Amino acid sequence: MTNLEFIHAPRAAVNAAPVHDAVLDIRGLSVDYGIGPNAVHAVANVDLTVRRGEVLGIAGESGSGKSTLAYAVTRLLRDPGVIVAGDATFYSRTDGSPTPRAVDLLSDDKSVIRSVRWSEIAVVFQSALHALNPVFTVGKLLDDVLAAHLPQMSRQARRDRAAELLDMVGITADRLRSYPHELSGGMRQRVMIALSIALNPQLLIMDEPTTALDVVIQREILEQLMDLRDKLGFTVIFITHDLSLLIELADTIAVMYAGEIVERAPAKALFRAPRHPYTYGLLNSFPALHGPRIAMTGIKGSPPDLRHVPSGCPFHPRCAHAMPECVVDHPPMLRLADAFGTRDVSCWLHDSAHTVPAELALTHDAASARVGATTTTEAQA
Numbered sequence: 001m002t003n004l005e006f007i008h009a010p011r012a013a014v015n016a017a018p019v020h021d022a023v024l025d026i027r028g029l030s031v032d033y034g035i036g037p038n039a040v041h042a043v044a045n046v047d048l049t050v051r052r053g054e055v056l057g058i059a060g061e062s063g064s065g066k067s068t069l070a071y072a073v074t075r076l077l078r079d080p081g082v083i084v085a086g087d088a089t090f091y092s093r094t095d096g097s098p099t100p101r102a103v104d105l106l107s108d109d110k111s112v113i114r115s116v117r118w119s120e121i122a123v124v125f126q127s128a129l130h131a132l133n134p135v136f137t138v139g140k141l142l143d144d145v146l147a148a149h150l151p152q153m154s155r156q157a158r159r160d161r162a163a164e165l166l167d168m169v170g171i172t173a174d175r176l177r178s179y180p181h182e183l184s185g186g187m188r189q190r191v192m193i194a195l196s197i198a199l200n201p202q203l204l205i206m207d208e209p210t211t212a213l214d215v216v217i218q219r220e221i222l223e224q225l226m227d228l229r230d231k232l233g234f235t236v237i238f239i240t241h242d243l244s245l246l247i248e249l250a251d252t253i254a255v256m257y258a259g260e261i262v263e264r265a266p267a268k269a270l271f272r273a274p275r276h277p278y279t280y281g282l283l284n285s286f287p288a289l290h291g292p293r294i295a296m297t298g299i300k301g302s303p304p305d306l307r308h309v310p311s312g313c314p315f316h317p318r319c320a321h322a323m324p325e326c327v328v329d330h331p332p333m334l335r336l337a338d339a340f341g342t343r344d345v346s347c348w349l350h351d352s353a354h355t356v357p358a359e360l361a362l363t364h365d366a367a368s369a370r371v372g373a374t375t376t377t378e379a380q381a
Helices: 066-073 112-117 138-149 157-168 174-179 185-197 215-232 243-249 267-272 277-283 324-328 364-374
Strands: 020-032 040-050 055-059 083-093 101-104 120-124 204-205 236-239 252-257 262-264 336-337 340-346
Touching: 020 066, 020 236, 040 055, 040 066, 040 083, 040 236, 040 252, 040 262, 055 243, 066 083, 066 204, 066 324, 083 336, 101 112, 120 185, 138 157, 138 174, 138 185, 157 174, 157 185, 185 215, 215 243, 236 243, 243 252, 243 267, 252 267, 252 277, 262 267, 262 277, 267 324, 267 340
Parallel strands: 055 236, 055 252, 120 204, 204 236
Antiparallel strands: 020 040, 020 083, 083 101, 252 262, 262 340, 336 340
């Protein structure tokens, strides 16, 4: 069990009448690494709601706070990780009741998180080779999970279940006798997925699970994951730096920068018509699959030092549209409604007092023309 230092801050009582289609609700979550003036502010005042049955994608450059956010709500932060503020409520439906049971994931009572972690909330870690115990066989790893959470299950039943789980992820049962180092990268990641679904969790958090894999194996694993999601009905939080990948997988995408969410929108709307300059930069950082060759613009500069986040909007030193207020005042999260639906954007350009640049104000027709000329990614979504 990893250590976690939690600075208790006054938190609102758990809502007695939660939103019924929410499986996870995060409010005002802030996480630092270290304490004092030199602390790294890895996550800053994040609000996020994950709807039951959806795939929520979280995208951003390395160091944007994506993984820290996931590890904070599952209480898997390692020292010197410190949760300094916020709430995280998980709505469980294991008892079949029409009204979900609210679980405070940031409770000081460690037994609370232990009661839902892995059985109701599971995590697929980024590096399977480091996440899997190298001295245990695949069968032993699966057996330990089942024995710990289902003590009433017999040894033979656990073995049968382990073989069934491997079959579900496309691995033959003879691999139960294999050690992690004897498996390919793709097979190790499949074993991680098998471990994560062993107890039929309601929420599966995937932290860049296919980053180190070639594109063919990546495609196979992602297709298998979506099949399992349709079969088992779990909700997915998929964390990656590859925004183009999320366009295909996710229902909703949250874009993070410097520990904050800067844009949150339906996946297709975000791809067709980004509203935040950072999102626009990410989308223009990968090449088109078809159509005319278009120069990739990318994003100038580098992410900020999280010990000294820039004043105002943290993206302003890299933003081509930065204005004087961007340097001084932090933009609020604005709710926008257009032909693509509603979305949330943290940018002064959309406060109705400024002229929005054309690339960040695409209409439905203009967005359709842009998509048709550059890529077929949306058609694959």
